[in-house]
Amino acid sequence: VALGASWAYWQLRASLPTLDGVVALAELDEEVSVTRDEVGMVTISANSRSAVARAMGFVHAQERFFQMDLMRRQAAGELSALFGGKALEADKRVRIHQLRARARAIVAGLPSDESEILLAYVAGVNEGLHRLGSRPFEYWVLRAEPVDWTAEDTILTAYSMYLVLQPSTAEKKLTRLNVKERVPESLYAFLRGKGSEWDAPLWGEPLLPPAIPEASSLGNWSAKLELPLKMRERPEPPLPGSNSWAVSGALSDNGAAILQNDMHLKLRVPNIWFRIQIRYGEDEQSRSRYAHQVTGVSLPGVPLVVAGSNGKVAWGYTNSYGDFSDVIVLEQERPGSYLTAHGEVPLETVYETIDVKGAPAQRVAIEKTIWGPVARSGADGRKFVLKWLAHDVTQAINLGILGLERTETVADAIGVAHNARLPSQNILLVDSGGNLAWTIIGAIPKRVGCDGDEPVSFADGSCSWQGYLSAEEYPLLMNPPDGRLWTANNRVASGEMLRRIGNGGYDLGARAKQIRDALFARDSFAEGDFLAIALDDRGLLLERWKAHLEQLLADESAAQDDLAKALLVQLRSEKDLRARRDSVAYRVVRTYRYLLRDALFMAWLAAAYDAQPDLKIGSLSNQWEGVLWEVIQKKPAHLLPAPFASWREFEREVLKTSLHSLGIDSRERLAQATWGARNRAAIQHPLSPFIPLLGKFLDAPIEAIEGDVNMPRVAGPSFGASERMVVSPGHEERAILHMPGGQSGHPLSPYYLAGHEA
Template sequence: MRQPFRQLRRVLAFLVLLAAALVAGVGGLLWGTFPGGDRIAAIPGLAAPVDITIDPDGIPRVRAANAADAAAAIGFLHARERLFQMELMRRAAAGELSEIIGSLTLPNDRLMRTLGLRARAEADLVGLPPETRAVLDAYARGVNAWIAARGRFAAPEFLVLGPPRPWTPTDSLLWGKTMGLYLSGNWRTELARAALLRRLPPQVVLGLWPVAGGAGHPEANLAPALTATAARLAAVLPSFPAPFTLPASASNAWAVDGARSATGAPLLAGDPHLGFGMPGVWYLARIDTPGRVLAGATAPGVPFLVLGHNGRIAWSFTTTGADVQDLFVETPAGDGAYLTPDGPHAFAVRQERILVRGAPDDILTVRETRHGPVVSDLVAPGGPILAVSMANLAAGDTAAAGLQALNDADDIDAAGQAAPRITSPVQNLLVADRRRIALFVTGRVPIRRAGDGALPAPGADGGHDWIGWAAGAELPHIVAPASGRLVNANERVAPADFPVFLGRDWFADWRARRIRDLLGASDRHTQASFASMQTDAVSTFARDALPRLRRVVPADAPSRTALSLLDVWDGTMAADRPQPLIFNAWMRRFRQAILSRLGVAEGAAAGLELAADALSNHAPGDEAGAAHCGGDCGPMLQQSLSAAMADLIAAGGDDPTAWRWGEQHQAAFAHPLLRTVPVLRRLAGRRIPTPGDDTTLFRGGMAAGAFTSVHGAEYRGVYDLSDLDRSLFVVTPGQSGNFMSPLAWNFMQRWRDGGTISLGPTPATVVAHIHLVPEGATP
């Protein structure tokens, strides 16, 4: 009997040793993907050595002889920490994700190939000025130096996927193309409206997107076949929060002049809002060259500073919300042609081959008209023809040169000259120099012959064509306002009667009103007060709604408890209180009830603006005119409160006083690929309880069906123009894109709690020193 047991022990010991060896081997491979510490590396084309120090937070400080050498260094650093993020960005924009992921990402690839982002970026590169191309070339050399040195050990993901291909300047332009596409989503709204016209009157459909301040009058006589095509197309387009998509975006920015700051110089704050992810969108850096400093948020894939200061000015961006996308209904004119004002024209036709991991190649035939790509072919070739015009697909996109000019600007006048060169996306550029503050709208806005872009328009007669662009001084701009302050949080940036039609659909002004209230509470603001404002969790929307909600007659005991809690609540979306959970659940149910009454799907309407419009759309003293509710909103509010409380009790127990907003409202940072892998998603994703919601300055936008925070400020910056080295920064979740590194998560808690750092010229502690030398030089 002893012999069998002895053999069993030997087998078990062998298996344990084998498992340990496998674990050690995998651990060794993963360890090999860490970027390491001190390093000397050669980069082709450097004019002089570049010195880089890394502080304990993983933030580099770069000292270079000129802008091109600095770009090469940033390319090297971006690749060192974020190469897989860059790989996914360029593949998503070029429609090449399925080559490494499989058929799951085919909808994204088919859309991007139809829009032709890579080909348009290649054409734009040719037209850029030499100095911009030189910087893009240098950046690519820096990225490729890291790729050449590390191969498949450049990031953990490449251990499985194989070494990345070399980086090109066109790849960098794809980042701007992506931002231009997703920061302007009107064409999707047009599709949603067109689909609803199958069964709802035009005035009801348009009312689901309440107008802020009034706009034009779109045509609404769409053929039934077209509305059906619109519905099918809207259903297949990738949408947030699916991987490789972005949400309807929003941001905060404000500034005061020296008369209203404690230092006597302007102050500026900005925090752009995008979808949360691991890694985040932004990478902090400081770059010093002779006579210039750049400090703030860089974007992996791009050599320029996107948000921050250059030692002379500071700037931030918010989304304008301008309508720069239109759908056109084209009329067939025989085989391979469509009608134009000049008669039949042939479609431009091309074929796209999409490589699909584990499946046959997907062959896509793309047609284009004079208006743009035919997007209806994604679902209904041979049916009604919908072509899309997008400003960021138009020729002559000089956004890279414009951002470079902004990086070099000495004052707000120079920043204003850079604004129109940032052709896409259309953004509000808030900028301050040492004396003044200003707001400029960047980019170019189409001038329409007729219509307001609310619905697909006829394409054959040219009656709704774009006939030119408005840019620069033709767009809203404010320099040195008499009020001494500037604010934008995505509300309408110009009055409804502004000479250039900017769009019909706007975000509500809840966050902007809160900023103005806080600015008005003090005559002398400081960096600290601005940083505190960025984490403010008071909801102006809730404060507007509470008087009406408190008049609801409760239908049951849980509703009575809820109303008693809301009766003593001030609208602060604090993580440690139950009221934010009750309020958000109630408003979600109320909005769903409005849509359900009309038979409208959850995503096919405005967000909380719809609920707010229903609460305010009634005659004084009664609700007889509350159109969204079909009359009196009281019963719908009563029923939706009961339904919300039933949901919350089922999820969190029957004691509402024990509920906590932060338990449900957690900011989630997930790896775009590993988020669905059972074991790895725990390693590659983190959550943290947060205050705020979709209406507060501490933005915590939520996906449908959950209270998880998936959208907000991954970057915050506060700039003191009296001493820009004192500026305050924070990103989330961390600096590194390697999910195994502590630096991938090192800013999460500080970000949540309002912590910040500064980026002075010299770090207090250096943990790594990188020395870049010209290729062939002696280190």
């Protein structure tokens, strides 16, 4: 046993990245410097950008090759070759997109300057992998061999972000169709509300919820609930997204604009991002420094600084939740063919083979149309096709954000953004001259004849995509008069610009509103002020629900219950509702609101749930807060679920079930039901869920954390700010960069979990 342990430790040590000394790389004909700071942030200095790319590939592979491998395999649908049958269903869902073939086509179409950078990076990755003294430890655990990197794998890594940031299935729009076909039209319109008083667009007014439908419009429909109520685990995860805001130089303490960006993603060990600074090119005025210095975060697998600052311009992203796909109802007069505007066309069937570790390979049939693959076949025989921006190899991905490294003004950067191709995002841009702008980076389809909100037929050509928006047609807001910009996955635009972007399920505006109001609360900012906004854990959205619950508990009949009395005292004692570790009120109010939502939607959409048991309310609309509050305030009798005789009786039952779900049956248990007891960081290495014993050595410490989803400080057990960056171009020495999960992927590295505490 001791001999085996010694051998395993030796192999683990041998796979550590090279941190010191001189390394000769093949085909590298210039000197490159690679240094690290106390948290492992890498600085790469070279004469040429291609040399930087080669060194970046070397460093990424040595520090993160296994994580890079997972990202390319996730996008290609090749995880089963590594993990066996447990990954097969995930691979099947992805394979219909045939992203490896698309990635290969994208590589072939890259312009020569981007291709040069990519090929240098690939060479660096493979040299970095081969220079390790032993294969990365994860492959020893999995009894597998790492496979060399290719140019198409870099594109697949970028595609993996499409899978995170945009719907890759037809589920969301089919949910809407399911509900629309099973409830009265007026109820569907009400539940599909497009906004609420929490809206905080950059321009335009809030989109208030539709009026509560009249009883006469509902026909024989009625709301019914089965008792006892049950607290369900919420089926929908937090929205992948981000916060970003900026102020102009007129509002900063240094004359340059200031940018904040935190990208909210699933958290893991190591972090998805990699801290990096790159320096290259000779400055003509001073040979003692580099012409270009870019600091920020990179995505291992890709030779780019994804978000950061070049000293003159800084940039960051939030998910736009624009609508970049359509679900097409296929019209068929006979099996094996379908109708188009140009007549009947045969369905094409192609096959993909999925290698499965320890089992025979699986052959998967994919039906294809001129618009995209068949993503779902309904029980009634209807076929639904997914037309998705990611499928268009001319528009999905390029390395265009390389251009941001050399831009000198926001105006320059806007032109780069409109020609760069990646999952279409909000991008905020600021410069050292004090300018700021918001626009969309990535392609935007030009949809004609329909809005794309629900499944639609393309058969007669009345609804179609007619290319993509030109740069001149992109939505853009530069240097607004008040000098402030903000985005938080909410509805950003209004009117025609909103129509162009589309509604892909944007988030409730509560988080954006809280940020916006904080920006207008003062007229001068420094980086620390931006960090304070980012760490704001006030539960402003839930304050009115807290007051509502206090009113319910103060009712005469409720006051006879000792536990209700204790809860009322607790709620009143917490004057400021915050998502703090020790807050009981926050947890109780939050639980009550979600159960109230779940119970009402289960009652209202009973027929839809029967047809789709895993129905996600957020797929119908993320604006349900406005609907819920309107109903609870007005208490329409025709929307009250049977068998309850009154809204008060229903709400008491919801509260009773909420407390039961939290294990609160006494004053003592009430005091223990804190937000921190639930909101505990569980940031894991990818292997830990499969081999729990490894988690003890690989995972970040489990600890109570502050924050939640509907506030600037977004934080959940395994979801939150994957990086938190505050920077003013030209003043990088004052910048703030937090990154949970650490820098290195090797548990013996001094940089494993480095910086996680911040």
